[in-house]
Structures are given as structure tokens and as C-alpha cells.
Amino acid sequence: xxxxxxxxxxxxxxxxxxxxxxxxxxxxxxFDQAQVKxxxxxxxxxxxxxxxxxxxxxxxxxxxxxxxxxxQPLFAEAGLDKEKFNKILEQHQHEVRAAVEKERAANAKELxxxxxxxxxxxxxxxxxxxxxxxxxxxTTLIPIPQASFIxxxxxxxxxxxxxxxxxxxxxxSYTQKNDSIQTTVFVRFYFFWxxxxxxxxxxxxxxxxxxxxxxxxxxxxxxxxxxxCDLNLDATLTVYLGDTEIxxxxxxxxxxxxxxxxxxxxxxxxxxGFQSDxxxxxxxxxxxxxxxxxxxxxxFQVEFEATYTISDGGSVVLDFDFEDNSIVCPGVTVELLTPxxxx
Numbered sequence: 001x002x003x004x005x006x007x008x009x010x011x012x013x014x015x016x017x018x019x020x021x022x023x024x025x026x027x028x029x030x031f032d033q034a035q036v037k038x039x040x041x042x043x044x045x046x047x048x049x050x051x052x053x054x055x056x057x058x059x060x061x062x063x064x065x066x067x068x069x070x071x072q073p074l075f076a077e078a079g080l081d082k083e084k085f086n087k088i089l090e091q092h093q094h095e096v097r098a099a100v101e102k103e104r105a106a107n108a109k110e111l112x113x114x115x116x117x118x119x120x121x122x123x124x125x126x127x128x129x130x131x132x133x134x135x136x137x138x139t140t141l142i143p144i145p146q147a148s149f150i151x152x153x154x155x156x157x158x159x160x161x162x163x164x165x166x167x168x169x170x171x172x173s174y175t176q177k178n179d180s181i182q183t184t185v186f187v188r189f190y191f192f193w194x195x196x197x198x199x200x201x202x203x204x205x206x207x208x209x210x211x212x213x214x215x216x217x218x219x220x221x222x223x224x225x226x227x228x229c230d231l232n233l234d235a236t237l238t239v240y241l242g243d244t245e246i247x248x249x250x251x252x253x254x255x256x257x258x259x260x261x262x263x264x265x266x267x268x269x270x271x272x273g274f275q276s277d278x279x280x281x282x283x284x285x286x287x288x289x290x291x292x293x294x295x296x297x298x299x300f301q302v303e304f305e306a307t308y309t310i311s312d313g314g315s316v317v318l319d320f321d322f323e324d325n326s327i328v329c330p331g332v333t334v335e336l337l338t339p340x341x342x343x
Contacts, residue, residue: 036148039299040190043240128202128291138338142193144300145331149190157185159321169328172213173321176310184307185318189329191300195292203290204335207302209235210282210328211256213320215306219263219273220313227263227313229273233306237285240299246287254283256304263313279320302329 145165152158157174170187189209195201211233219227233256239246246252261273285302292298304327308316320327 035297036190036192039192039240039297040149040151043299043301128289140336140338142334142336143331144191144193144334147189147329147331148192150187151190152187153185157318158187166330167328168331169326170304171321171326172304172318174306174318175315176308177315178310179312179314180308180310182307182309184305186306187304187327189302191302191332192297193300193334194297195295198294200294201292202337203292203298204286204288204337205237205239205290205300205332206284206286206335207237207300207332208282208284208330209254209302209304210330211235211304211320212280213318213322213325213327214276215257215259215279216274216276216315216317216319217259217261217308218275218315219261219310221263221265222312225312226265227273228311229259229261229308229314229316231257231259231306231308231316233257233279233304235283235285236301236303236305237287238301238303239287239290240301241290241292241296246290249287251286251288254285256281256283261314273314300332302332 147163147168150158150161150163150168150170152161152170152172154174157172158170159173160171162169168189170189172187174185176183191207193203215231215233217229217231219229221227235254235256236247237252239252257277257279259275259277261275263273290298306316306318310316319325
């Protein structure tokens with residue numbers, strides 16, 4: 001059952017560290033830049049599966065808007081043509097049913113990807129727990145204070161960035177005024193750790209993401225269908241070990257802010273709905289019991305993510321650029337769990 005050996009000695013970079021309070025501090029290993037770039041290229045465009053959010057999806061809202069546009073000429077006439085009205089409603093119901101079926105098919109595909117990621121992550125955790133179960137172990141703290149790379153999408157929203165020990169930051173300015181169906185923009189900080197031994201390792205990882213700035217959402221009024229704007233800001237930690245992605249643990253995600261505004265039906269008031277939130281806080285993220293194969297490199301992705309939907313007129317503004325506003329990741333800390341040699 002224990003075919004693969006577990007680490008019984010601190011890895012070479014850890015042995016050079018200083019002991020503090022009974023916990024060994026390890027030095028941060030250096031990585032070849034070509035290796036770092038290759039690892040980032042392999043995962044930076046990987047999209048996280050996400051289920052379509054039910055009947056309130058932007059596609060159905062677009063159908064409702066089209067319905068209103070088709071009904072407007074009828075209301076402009078002196079009387080209501082019942083036959084035309086019923087025909088338009090029938091066509092609308094057919095389009096709604098088709099949209100629901102399309103969403104169901106998309107959900108099934110995304111659910112399959114989610115399940116695959118979950119299965120791999122759970123299997124990794126089960127193996128890790130198996131190797132440390134009922135064994136006293138020493139915790140070695142390995143701080144990784146400097147990010148190897150900062151990546152943002154779309155690229156144009158990143159106005160400034162820097163990687164330095166304990167102060168990896170990104171400045172972001174982003175505005176969207178067009179209707180958008182569940183669009184995501186993000187800033188990602190990448191950190192690396194390698195198990196530089198010939199034995200299996202079990203680790204935990206902790207990080208923090210601090211965000212100081214302003215998030216705004218607005219929606220335009222409408223006669224038949226008012227505009228809506230939904231904006232969600234999240235901090236996430238994702239662990240990559242080759243094809244295995246660990247992103248299911250609840251401690252890997254923290255909600256930063258959420259905005260929902262509706263424009264209303266009064267077309268004579270051009271302001272519609274508007275919400276502006278000041279963002280200022282630090283959000284702790286962690287992932288536990290990760291199995292790392294001998295000589296395997298682990299990629300830690302700490303992410304600021306903004307997901308929004310704009311329907312029937314509205315806008316989104318992210319300002320993490322003005323003066324001292326920014327998104328900061330002070331680094332990650334790896335906890336290496338090494339079984340004690342004591343009987």
C-alpha cells in the first residue's frame with residue numbers, strides 16, 4: 001500500500017535554513033527562467049469550467065429584449081392585433097425553450113470538466129493523507145516571497161506591475177460599456193516550488209491577496225426590459241501539478257465584493273441604476289494535503305478575478321490604479337510535512 005517512499009529527511013534547500021520556534025525555515029529555491037515561462041504558458045490560458053447561471057443568463061435576457069422590440073410596433077398602433085400578438089409570443093416561447101436546451105447541453109459539458117478536476121484533486125489529497133496518517137511529522141516553512149510572473153487579461157488593463165519579495169503588485173484600470181455575457185477579467189500571480197528530492201512530499205500552501213480600489217456597476221433604464229449589471233470580485237488560489245488542478249477546496253476562494261444593479265423601467269430618468277463600492281481588504285487563501293511527486297514542480301496561481309454580465313445597457317468600471325490603489329500578493333508559504341525519525 002506504501003509502494004512510493006515519503007520524504008524522511010528535509011530536502012537540501014531546507015537543511016540550510018534556520019530553526020525558529022521549533023519550526024524549520026527553508027530557503028527559497030531558484031528556478032530556470034525558461035522552465036518558469038514554459039510552465040506558465042501551459043496553464044495561463046486554461047479556463048476554469050463554470051456552469052451557466054440558470055434562467056437569468058444573458059442569452060434569455062437578450063431574447064426578452066428582442067420580444068419587446070417586436071411588440072413595440074403593435075402597441076404603437078391604435079389597437080392590439082391579437083393574432084399577431086399570439087404569434088410573436090409563440091415564437092418567443094420556442095426561442096426560450098431552444099435557449100434552455102442549449103444551456104443544458106453546455107452545463108453537461110462543463111460539469112464533466114468540473115468532475116474530472118474534482119476527481120484528480122480528491123485522489124491527490126487521498127494519497128497525501130495516506131502517507132502522513134498516524135505519523136508524527138516536522139513542519140518546514142518554505143517562504144516564497146517573490147512572484148516569478150504576473151499575467152493579466154485583457155493585457156491592456158494592466159497599467160503597472162512589479163515583482164519583489166513581499167511586494168508583488170499590479171495596478172489595474174478597466175472599463176466595459178458593451179453588453180457582455182458572463183465575461184471574466186483577471187490578474188494572476190505565479191509562484192513555484194519544486195520537490196528537489198527523490199521521495200514523495202506532502203505540502204500545504206498559504207497566501208494572501210490584498211485589493212485596494214473601486215468597483216462600479218451601472219445599468220440603463222428600459223421601457224420593456226431594463227438594463228442589468230452583475231459584477232463579482234473573487235480571490236482564488238489554484239494549485240497545478242502537471243495535469244492535476246486542485247481548485248475545489250473551499251479555503252481556496254474568498255469573495256471580495258458583489259454588485260447587482262437594475263436600470264428600472266422609467267426611461268425618462270437617464271441615470272438608471274448605479275453602485276460604487278470602495279474595496280479595501282486582505283483575503284487569506286490556503287490549500288492543504290497536496291501530494292508532490294519526487295522532483296516535481298508545483299505552480300501556485302494567486303488570482304484576482306472579476307466576472308460580470310451586462311444586459312440591455314450598462315457598464316463596469318474597475319479602478320485599482322489611482323494613487324495607492326493596487327492589487328498585492330505578498331507571496332506564498334509552503335509547509336513541508338516531513339515524518340519524524342523518532343519511533
